Amino acid sequence: xxxxxxxxxxxxxxxxxxxxxxxxxxxxxxxxxxxxxxxxxxxxxxxxxxxxxxxxxxxxxxxxxxxxxxxxxxxxxxxxxxxxxxxxxxxxxxxxxxxxxxxxxxxxxxxxxxxxxxxxxxxxxxxxxxxxxxxxxxxxxxxxxxxxxxxxxxxxxxxxxxxxxxxxxxxxxxxxxxxxxxxxxxxxxxxxxxxxxxxxxxxxxxx
Amino acid sequence: xxxxxxxxxxxxxxxxxxxxxxxxxxxxxxxxxxxxxxxxxxxxxxxxxxxxxxxxxxxxxxxxxxxxxxxxxxxxxxxxxxxxxxxxxxxxxxxxxxxxxxxxxxxxxxxxxxxxxxxxxxxxxxxxxxxxxxxxxxxxxxxxxxxxxxxxxxxxxxxxxxxxxxxxxxxxxxxxxxxxxxxxxxxxxxxxxxxxxxxxxxxxxxxxxxxxxxxxxxxxxxxxxxxxxxxxxxxxxxxxxxxxxxxxxxxxxxxxxxxxxxxxxxxxxxxxxxxxxxx
Numbered sequence: 001x002x003x004x005x006x007x008x009x010x011x012x013x014x015x016x017x018x019x020x021x022x023x024x025x026x027x028x029x030x031x032x033x034x035x036x037x038x039x040x041x042x043x044x045x046x047x048x049x050x051x052x053x054x055x056x057x058x059x060x061x062x063x064x065x066x067x068x069x070x071x072x073x074x075x076x077x078x079x080x081x082x083x084x085x086x087x088x089x090x091x092x093x094x095x096x097x098x099x100x101x102x103x104x105x106x107x108x109x110x111x112x113x114x115x116x117x118x119x120x121x122x123x124x125x126x127x128x129x130x131x132x133x134x135x136x137x138x139x140x141x142x143x144x145x146x147x148x149x150x151x152x153x154x155x156x157x158x159x160x161x162x163x164x165x166x167x168x169x170x171x172x173x174x175x176x177x178x179x180x181x182x183x184x185x186x187x188x189x190x191x192x193x194x195x196x197x198x199x200x201x202x203x204x205x206x207x
Numbered sequence: 208x209x210x211x212x213x214x215x216x217x218x219x220x221x222x223x224x225x226x227x228x229x230x231x232x233x234x235x236x237x238x239x240x241x242x243x244x245x246x247x248x249x250x251x252x253x254x255x256x257x258x259x260x261x262x263x264x265x266x267x268x269x270x271x272x273x274x275x276x277x278x279x280x281x282x283x284x285x286x287x288x289x290x291x292x293x294x295x296x297x298x299x300x301x302x303x304x305x306x307x308x309x310x311x312x313x314x315x316x317x318x319x320x321x322x323x324x325x326x327x328x329x330x331x332x333x334x335x336x337x338x339x340x341x342x343x344x345x346x347x348x349x350x351x352x353x354x355x356x357x358x359x360x361x362x363x364x365x366x367x368x369x370x371x372x373x374x375x376x377x378x379x380x381x382x383x384x385x386x387x388x389x390x391x392x393x394x395x396x397x398x399x400x401x402x403x404x405x406x407x408x409x410x411x412x413x414x415x416x417x418x419x420x421x422x423x424x425x426x427x428x429x430x431x432x433x434x435x436x437x438x439x440x441x442x443x444x445x446x447x448x449x450x451x452x453x454x455x456x457x458x459x460x461x462x463x464x465x466x467x468x469x470x471x472x473x474x475x476x477x478x479x480x481x482x483x484x485x486x
Binding site: 017018035036037038039041042043065066067069070072073076077079080 | 241242350353354357358360361393394395397398433434435438464466468469472473476477481
């Protein structure tokens with residue numbers, strides 16, 4: 001791309017309460033894990049600079065509240081997202097079941113240009129814990145049914161796979177942004193809605 | 208899985224969660240990382256919050272001045288509490304509240320302002336009844352449990368998993384979700400009840416939450432219930448005020464897509480908890 005503008009990627013993390021959304025974000029950005037995280041009210045964000053395919057980009061990671069009723073506040077937070085990260089807890093089956101609802105609600109509220117191609121990434125978190133309730137296979141099947149969403153198994157506590165997952169998230173977000181920019185570029189000239197341009201005789205359709 | 212199985216599983220889960228709180232710290236299975244390792248005596252401030260670093264050994268002169276002013280205020284407040292129904296109190300109360308209620312008198316004053324004694328007398332036994340109902344039927348136990356586990360863990364009383372204060376917070380929230388079933392439990396309420404419990408016992412805190420939600424003066428009910436109608440109104444109102452008084456700021460925010468909810472949610476929703484000092 002010719003643009004020298006600084007690239008900002010907006011990423012939204014969604015999923016049920018206590019699956020580890022805040023912990024994943026903090027493990028990735030600050031490389032630490034504590035039990036001191038508070039329940040997220042509304043949303044918070046952190047930013048991190050990273051290099052993707054030789055380009056420096058700033059990733060703005062939005063962490064959201066997990067309680068279901070907060071979904072109705074989504075619009076303000078989801079606007080302009082380049083990638084949506086869905087998180088569930090591999091030891092809690094109910095958090096896996098909610099994934100459909102989080103995905104659907106995101107698509108409704110963020111209303112991306114091409115919903116079927118909007119990038120999602122799925123993270124199965126807390127793989128350090130036993131007993132496991134959702135197998136890798138089951139999660140992968142869900143991903144396949146949703147147009148091949150990339151899937152990572154992570155532990156925010158141990159820092160397992162977190163870096164790799166967020167790199168994939170960044171790549172997908174960047175690809176999404178490039179495709180939308182290309183879409184804009186397909187219009188060679190701006191359409192001006194002012195009356196400074198005189199209609200060039202006879203060629204207009206409205207005359 | 209059919210309906211009956213789901214109900215059975217959620218009943219089992221509720222039973223497990225309640226049992227853990229009833230048992231307290233004795234015999235509970237607590238991962239070592241679940242309890243923070245703070246040096247309690249070196250780093251606890253006067254509100255009970257524990258800080259990562261030691262407090263400075265030299266007292267900040269500004270802090271000394273603040274404490275002195277507070278002692279002075281305390282004297283005035285004690286006089287006022289004695290003559291609570293006098294005209295003098297009525298005249299001065301509001302301006303003195305704005306200056307700050309002295310920490311040592313918050314328990315008394317908050318109970319008086321919210322008229323806890325009256326509502327408690329009118330509803331004898333209600334709190335115990337709601338706790339019993341919650342024990343049997345609560346559908347919010349899981350969410351409340353996970354929020355109690357995360358609320359004010361840097362505070363002396365909430366620091367330890369399944370401590371007495373954590374039990375109180377769990378009780379108040381599960382009982383209240385039964386009592387006010389339209390709101391149930393909404394994230395954010397654990398912060399509200401958590402602060403009240405730093406100054407009140409369980410039953411008082413339960414009624415304080417109720418007054419804050421339902422008394423027309425505070426009416427926080429609409430903030431927390433499904434759809435957040437009052438929050439939406441507050442945000443719209445905030446936008447209008449900003450447009451009127453600081454139009455350039457408002458336009459700048461709009462240009463960058465900075466919606467008011469991104470910065471002001473906690474002002475309205477949890478009375479500035481985590482947004483302001485407790486002093």
